[in-house]
Amino acid sequence: MIKLSKIYLNYGNNADILKNLDLKLTSGSFHFLTGPSGSGKSSLLKLLFLGHVPTSGKLSIFGKDISEISKPDLPILRRKIGVVFQDFRLLDHLTVIENVALPLQIAGARNRDIKDHVNELITWVGLNDKIDAFPNTLSDGEKQRIAIARAVIGRPSLLLADEPTGSIDSNQGDKIMHLFEELNKIGTTVIIATHDNSLVSQFDYPKLNLVNGKINRNE
Numbered sequence: 001m002i003k004l005s006k007i008y009l010n011y012g013n014n015a016d017i018l019k020n021l022d023l024k025l026t027s028g029s030f031h032f033l034t035g036p037s038g039s040g041k042s043s044l045l046k047l048l049f050l051g052h053v054p055t056s057g058k059l060s061i062f063g064k065d066i067s068e069i070s071k072p073d074l075p076i077l078r079r080k081i082g083v084v085f086q087d088f089r090l091l092d093h094l095t096v097i098e099n100v101a102l103p104l105q106i107a108g109a110r111n112r113d114i115k116d117h118v119n120e121l122i123t124w125v126g127l128n129d130k131i132d133a134f135p136n137t138l139s140d141g142e143k144q145r146i147a148i149a150r151a152v153i154g155r156p157s158l159l160l161a162d163e164p165t166g167s168i169d170s171n172q173g174d175k176i177m178h179l180f181e182e183l184n185k186i187g188t189t190v191i192i193a194t195h196d197n198s199l200v201s202q203f204d205y206p207k208l209n210l211v212n213g214k215i216n217r218n219e
């Protein structure tokens, strides 16, 4: 469902961040994406959520070559992808509940159906007392949990989580990993970028190690 071949990425300053990268992931798989700081983990995720086009090479997602996707189809494809950004990217002018509800609203769900579902998930991540708060009043760990709730609320086909446990304690981290595993059980392909080796070593999932612009697989 995800296929990258001969992918190069540079940001226009001659330094290739990704160099001749090949990668194939099947639907429903669960992977950690590891590699040193600056190796390009976030950049690779950015390609996968179609936030940036590769400098060269071929990328297909959900069986579609991205160079053949028309502009109007792009948001439709993106709706199938949940993203937890390393820097959260919550919308500051929306409350916690509005941020989490957004993907369902965009997908056209009815408000009545949204409310209970969103409330339940916010409670599950432990932030029911903050539903009407604005993001700039939250701690980083709280923002991260809201960003995670927003990424999973629509049960995406693909979940890309960039350092999703970077700002939360280990108890909360366990709970979030459980949430990702439950989502994976119902079919979501999961990729978690992290340089937290203690997190990676707790699980048996295969690792994609990004070094020198290429992926070394450790299944």
Ligand SMILES: Nc1ncnc2c1ncn2[C@@H]1O[C@H](COP(=O)(O)OP(=O)(O)OP(=O)(O)O)[C@@H](O)[C@H]1O
Pocket (backbone or CB within 6 Å): 011, 017, 035, 036, 037, 038, 039, 040, 041, 042, 043, 044, 086, 195
């Ligand atoms: N928008 C950009 N413009 C120019 N260079 C960029 C841009 N985004 C990232 N880079 C560079 O690309 C390289 C890879 O960055 P990236 O954020 O993908 O690494 P990372 O593996 O996610 O690092 P970390 O573990 O610190 O999050 C870095 O050298 C970074 O400076």
Ligand SMILES: [Mg+2]
Pocket (backbone or CB within 6 Å): 041, 042, 043, 086, 162
């Ligand atoms: Mg990063």
